[in-house]
Amino acid sequence: MKATAQEYDFHQRILARDDPIAFAQLAEALYAPLVQDVGRRAGSNCDATLVEESVGQALLDYQDKPERYDPGRAGLRSYLAMAAYRDFQNARAKEQRITRHQVSLFDPNFQEQDIADSLGIADMVEGHVQAEALWQIINRTFPDARERRIVTLLMNGIRSPEPYARVLGLSDGPEDERLKQVQLVKNRITRRLRRRITQELQRTGGTIS
Amino acid sequence: MNSKHPSLERLALLAQGRPNLLAGPLALYQEQEGLDDQQLAAKLRCNIEVLPKLALCERPRPAPHFRQDIERIARYIQADVMQLALLIRAAESREALSSRQNAALPALLAARDYDDDEDEAGAGDE
Numbered sequence: 001m002k003a004t005a006q007e008y009d010f011h012q013r014i015l016a017r018d019d020p021i022a023f024a025q026l027a028e029a030l031y032a033p034l035v036q037d038v039g040r041r042a043g044s045n046c047d048a049t050l051v052e053e054s055v056g057q058a059l060l061d062y063q064d065k066p067e068r069y070d071p072g073r074a075g076l077r078s079y080l081a082m083a084a085y086r087d088f089q090n091a092r093a094k095e096q097r098i099t100r101h102q103v104s105l106f107d108p109n110f111q112e113q114d115i116a117d118s119l120g121i122a123d124m125v126e127g128h129v130q131a132e133a134l135w136q137i138i139n140r141t142f143p144d145a146r147e148r149r150i151v152t153l154l155m156n157g158i159r160s161p162e163p164y165a166r167v168l169g170l171s172d173g174p175e176d177e178r179l180k181q182v183q184l185v186k187n188r189i190t191r192r193l194r195r196r197i198t199q200e201l202q203r204t205g206g207t208i209s
Numbered sequence: 210m211n212s213k214h215p216s217l218e219r220l221a222l223l224a225q226g227r228p229n230l231l232a233g234p235l236a237l238y239q240e241q242e243g244l245d246d247q248q249l250a251a252k253l254r255c256n257i258e259v260l261p262k263l264a265l266c267e268r269p270r271p272a273p274h275f276r277q278d279i280e281r282i283a284r285y286i287q288a289d290v291m292q293l294a295l296l297i298r299a300a301e302s303r304e305a306l307s308s309r310q311n312a313a314l315p316a317l318l319a320a321r322d323y324d325d326d327e328d329e330a331g332a333g334d335e
Binding site: 020021025055063152162164167 | 219230268
């Protein structure tokens with residue numbers, strides 16, 4: 001099915017690169033329906049965060065390279081839903097590989113493993129630390145604004161390396177190297193935060209509020 | 210952006226990695242100025258709920274289109290045109306400055322982690 005008149009109009013505006021609000025309006029119109037489309041295909045037990053992130057990546061990729069979409073072949077919503085679902089499947093496969101190596105924050109044998117990808121910080125502290133207290137710890141632990149932005153991305157479960165690379169100013173150089181740098185910083189920041197939270201939990205006997 | 214649009218908020222966070230959108234420079238500006246969403250919205254004289262939409266706007270084109278683009282964005286989010294123009298200019302300046310300073314940032318963050326370890330080992334109270 002071809003693009004609807006509205007989809008075609010959005011596409012032309014985004015292609016033209018002369019309307020700064022075109023993409024935001026497209027996101028307003030399509031983000032929630034796409035999350036529903038992909039969520040439905042992914043199944044009722046799917047990771048909703050992963051679905052949202054996949055839809056987000058598909059939209060942002062389209063905004064970046066709208067010329068890849070052919071409105072004569074498919075509707076924009078269908079095209080984006082397919083792209084997002086493909087991303088979702090890839091991300092889910094990666095998550096499943098990582099989960100096999102998942103470890104507990106409170107495992108005494110757990111020392112220096114890479115946990116930034118295998119376990120979100122939000123999951124680590126859930127049920128143990130109140131949000132306000134957590135941000136107090138974060139502000140004390142990370143006086144640098146860029147570090148706090150990295151923490152914010154981690155706390156929101158953002159998996160894509162691009163926002164991290166952007167915060168770190170890693171726009172040049174080989175992709176492999178950038179990914180490595182991002183992972184290095186994520187791991188170290190996660191370790192510092194985990195260590196500090198663990199210290200607080202130990203100090204207060206299990207909860208921070 | 211921790212407000213009442215969870216869906217677009219997440220998209221706005223992801224968009225921080227896209228250099229042609231406003232999400233990145235706005236986040237940097239907020240961090241450097243120490244502004245939360247409420248304060249940013251007050252500065253722009255707009256509703257806090259439109260901030261994710263602002264983050265998803267494309268950067269205004271340079272002159273002679275800058276003014277026209279700013280006016281379009283301001284109308285879209287119902288913000289003060291002059292405040293928006295000043296804020297975007299400031300955010301982009303900070304971003305340019307920051308990207309120069311960021312060249313050695315990953316190494317710096319690694320060093321900070323190391324220092325933290327050293328402090329803990331030295332102080333023995335952590």
